[in-house]
Amino acid sequence: MAIDDEIHFVAGTPIGPAGSWDYSAVTAMSLRSVPEIFLGDQQSILRGDQYRLWLRWFFEGLVSPLAIARNAALERLDVYAVVLKRIELLYPMVDSPRRRDLTEKITDHIFAEVERIRLSVARDFADKATKLALLAERTPPRCYICGFAFSKGAQDAFLRVKGREAVRLPKLVDVFRPRLLDRDISIEIEHVVPVAAGGHGLDNLRLACGWCNKHKSSKVSLYEASHVPPKIPGFHVGAHQIHELPHPFWTIRILALRGQCRHSAGCDRTAKTAELFISLLDWQGSPNPMNLTVFCQEHDPIAADRFHAASKVAELWGERR
Ligand SMILES: [Zn+2]
Ligand SMILES: [Zn+2]
Numbered sequence: 001m002a003i004d005d006e007i008h009f010v011a012g013t014p015i016g017p018a019g020s021w022d023y024s025a026v027t028a029m030s031l032r033s034v035p036e037i038f039l040g041d042q043q044s045i046l047r048g049d050q051y052r053l054w055l056r057w058f059f060e061g062l063v064s065p066l067a068i069a070r071n072a073a074l075e076r077l078d079v080y081a082v083v084l085k086r087i088e089l090l091y092p093m094v095d096s097p098r099r100r101d102l103t104e105k106i107t108d109h110i111f112a113e114v115e116r117i118r119l120s121v122a123r124d125f126a127d128k129a130t131k132l133a134l135l136a137e138r139t140p141p142r143c144y145i146c147g148f149a150f151s152k153g154a155q156d157a158f159l160r161v162k163g164r165e166a167v168r169l170p171k172l173v174d175v176f177r178p179r180l181l182d183r184d185i186s187i188e189i190e191h192v193v194p195v196a197a198g199g200h201g202l203d204n205l206r207l208a209c210g211w212c213n214k215h216k217s218s219k220v221s222l223y224e225a226s227h228v229p230p231k232i233p234g235f236h237v238g239a240h241q242i243h244e245l246p247h248p249f250w251t252i253r254i255l256a257l258r259g260q261c262r263h264s265a266g267c268d269r270t271a272k273t274a275e276l277f278i279s280l281l282d283w284q285g286s287p288n289p290m291n292l293t294v295f296c297q298e299h300d301p302i303a304a305d306r307f308h309a310a311s312k313v314a315e316l317w318g319e320r321r
Pocket of ligand 2: 299
C-alpha cells in the first residue's frame with residue numbers, strides 16, 4: 001500500500017532536536033526520499049529552491065560576491081581567476097578547455113550577483129521615456145509580482161512630476177502584506193535578467209511595487225526565510241486566530257512563481273489583470289510555503305477580513321510607520 005512508505009518515513013525521521021544533532025541520524029535521513037504527497041501543490045518550487053540554495057552556497061563558497069562588489073577595482077576576470085584555481089583543484093584529471101568552460105559558467109552566475117549588488121545601490125536608473133513605456137504596458141500599471149495597481153500619486157512620483165501631491169498611504173492594509181511605508185506602494189524597476197548576464201532592453205525591465213522588490217532583495221530560495229512571530233498574540237483574521245505570519249519572501253516567491261489565482265474551480269486572473277493575495281490552505285496549520293496559496297480578490301476566502309487599519313498591521317508586524 002502506498003501509505004506504508006509514509007508511515008515508515010514519518011516513524012523513522014526525527015525532526016526534533018535529538019536527531020538533528022546526531023550525524024548518523026542526519027545521514028540516514030538524507031538517504032531517503034520524502035513522500036511526494038507531503039510536498040503538496042508547491043512541490044516543484046520546494047525542490048527547485050533547495051537546489052538553488054545549494055548552488056548559491058557553492059558559488060559563494062568559491063568567491064564572496066559581496067567582497068567583490070565592495071571593491072570597485074575588481075572585475076569579472078578577477079572572479080574567473082579565483083574560480084579557475086578551485087576548479088583545477090576539484091578536477092585535476094579533466095582537460096583544460098572543459099575546466100575553463102565550467103569556470104566560465106560559474107563566473108557568469110557569481111558576477112551577475114556582483115552586478116546586482118552594485119546596481120541595487122542605484123535603483124532608479126531608467127530615463128523618462130523608458131518609464132513611460134513601462135507604465136503604458138497595461139492599464140492600470142501593476143506590480144508584475146503581486147498585481148498591485150499603482151496609484152496616480154505613485155506614478156507621478158515615479159516620473160518625478162513637478163508639483164505633484166504627496167503619495168497617500170492606504171488606511172486599510174492586508175495583514176499578510178504590510179505595506180506601511182511610502183516605498184511599499186511606490187514603483188520600482190527591476191531587471192529580469194541581470195545586466196552582467198546579458199539582460200538588456202525594455203523586455204528585460206519590469207515594474208514592481210516597493211514592498212515586493214524590497215523583500216525579493218537578494219534571496220533566491222524559500223529556505224532563506226522563516227516564519228515571523230506576530231507581535232500581537234491571538235490576532236484574528238476573520239474567524240481565524242493567527243499565531244505566525246508568513247515571511248514576506250515566501251509570500252512574494254509563491255505569488256511571483258504562481259502568478260495566477262489557484263481557485264479550485266479554475267480562474268484565469270493573473271498579476272497582469274488583478275491583484276493577487278496570499279492565503280492559507282489550512283488555517284489550523286502554520287503559514288509556511290507548503291501551506292500558502294494564491295487567490296484573486298473574488299476567490300479570496302478572507303477577502304472581507306484581511307484588511308485592517310494600518311496602525312494595527314504595523315503593530316502586528318512590529319514595524320514602524
Ligand atoms: Zn508587488
Ligand atoms: Zn480567482
